[in-house]
Amino acid sequence: MASPDYDAAELLAHVTGSSRLQLGLVEPTAEQEAQYAVLVGRRAQREPLQHLTGTAAFRYRELAVxxxxxxxxxxxxxxxxxxxxxxxxxxxxxxxxxxxxxxxxxxxxxxxxxxxxxxxxxxxxxxxxxxxxxxxxxxxxxxxxxxxxxxxxxxxxxxxxxxxxxxxxxxxxxxxxxxxxxxxxxxxxxxxxxxxxxxxxxxxxxxxxxxxxxxxxxxxxxxxxxxxxxxxxxxxxxxxxxxxxxxxxxxxxxxxxxx
The missing domain is CATH 3.40.50.150 (Vaccinia Virus protein VP39)
Structure with a gap:
């Protein structure tokens, strides 16, 4: 996997509804931690990050994918x-x-x-x-x-x-x-x-x-x-x-x- 740290941070930001820059200020709930664990497992099985978050950035837009x-x-x-x-x-x-x-x-x-x-x-x-x-x-x-x-x-x-x-x-x-x-x-x-x-x-x-x-x-x-x-x-x-x-x-x- 090319960027495990980046992917992990993106998934945590996704489940907590925050940005990567805000992660140090966020305390995930137990439910969010469980959701995060599931997504990390799926990513480890090489499911695309964008499929897990449902979005992909492209130029100045965020796309649904x-x-x-x-x-x-x-x-x-x-x-x-x-x-x-x-x-x-x-x-x-x-x-x-x-x-x-x-x-x-x-x-x-x-x-x-x-x-x-x-x-x-x-x-x-x-x-x-x-x-x-x-x-x-x-x-x-x-x-x-x-x-x-x-x-x-x-x-x-x-x-x-x-x-x-x-x-x-x-x-x-x-x-x-x-x-x-x-x-x-x-x-x-x-x-x-x-x-x-x-x-x-x-x-x-x-x-x-x-x-x-x-x-x-x-x-x-x-x-x-x-x-x-x-x-x-x-x-x-x-x-x-x-x-x-x-x-x-x-x-x-x-x-x-x-x-």
Whole structure:
């Protein structure tokens, strides 16, 4: 387990209804101590911390998460920031979030750019339950269905397409942590032998939706720093295709513009 002390403090703050900074001032009740012991036991069995607390922080929002939806990761916040930087100066941008999952990306864009029109597309009915909850009041519109062929009425009109699709190669099964492998939904994780199956669909869909000069950003695995950009380049639909690093210096997302 990567951060046992942090996780333990987060669980104690959760059961006592306090913050981590206030824990030294809190005296848990007997009932809270019992609840805490149960949660610590579940975490020791590698159940995700976010499933135990029911929340996940993402940029400036707190999201509801649990079984059936992918838990958003800090790395994806960098991708959102990159897209938002590209949209500075674009009036009332039209943005599409493909493979939306919990709605983390769509909700962040909609709240940080309240003048934007944001559409989120997600295939999983279970994930859509969480996305509807997280997108309520943001102004973003959720569409339940496959990204392939989605939103034809927006063809050639979109300012930015952003996606955190499934990208883990099936061959990487053994290397994936138990928290991810056993608790995140398979639909949000695996994408063919090389992990590129859904990225190819994202590339085709972004090419169809984006207006000339529109931006895309697509997350990928750190081992796909060459193969993911090659997917977008091979379509002939994009220029300025680059691979970008996350805060840990790992290859994490591909960006570019519609020709």
């Amino acid at each position: 649990g079984p059936g939806v992918f838990v958003p990761r800090p790395e994806t916040e960098v991708l959102v920031g990159w897209i938002l930087d590209r949209l500075v100066g674009v009036e009332a941008p039209l943005v599409v979030d493909l493979c939306s999952g919990s709605g983390a990306i769509a909700g962040a864009v909609a709240t940080e750019r309240p003048d934007s029109t944001v559409h989120a597309v997600e295939l999983s009915p279970e994930a859509c339950v969480w996305a509807r909850r997280n997108l309520a009041g943001t102004g973003a519109t959720l569409h339940e269905g496959d990204i392939d062929g989605c939103l034809p009425e927006l063809n050639g009109k979109v300012d930015a397409v952003i996606s955190n699709p499934p990208y883990i190669p099936l061959t990487a099964w053994e290397s994936v942590t138990a928290e991810v492998r056993d608790h995140d939904p398979a639909l949000a994780l695996w994408s063919g032998d090389d992990g590129l199956d859904e990225i190819k669909v994202v590339a085709a869909t972004a090419g169809r939706l984006l207006k000339p000069g529109g931006w895309f950003g697509c997350e990928h695995a750190d081992v796909q720093g060459e193969s993911a950009p090659a997917v977008f380049t091979s379509t002939g639909l994009f220029t300025e295709v680059r691979d970008q690093l996350d805060l840990a210096g790992r290859h994490r997302f591909t960006t570019g513009r519609r020709v």
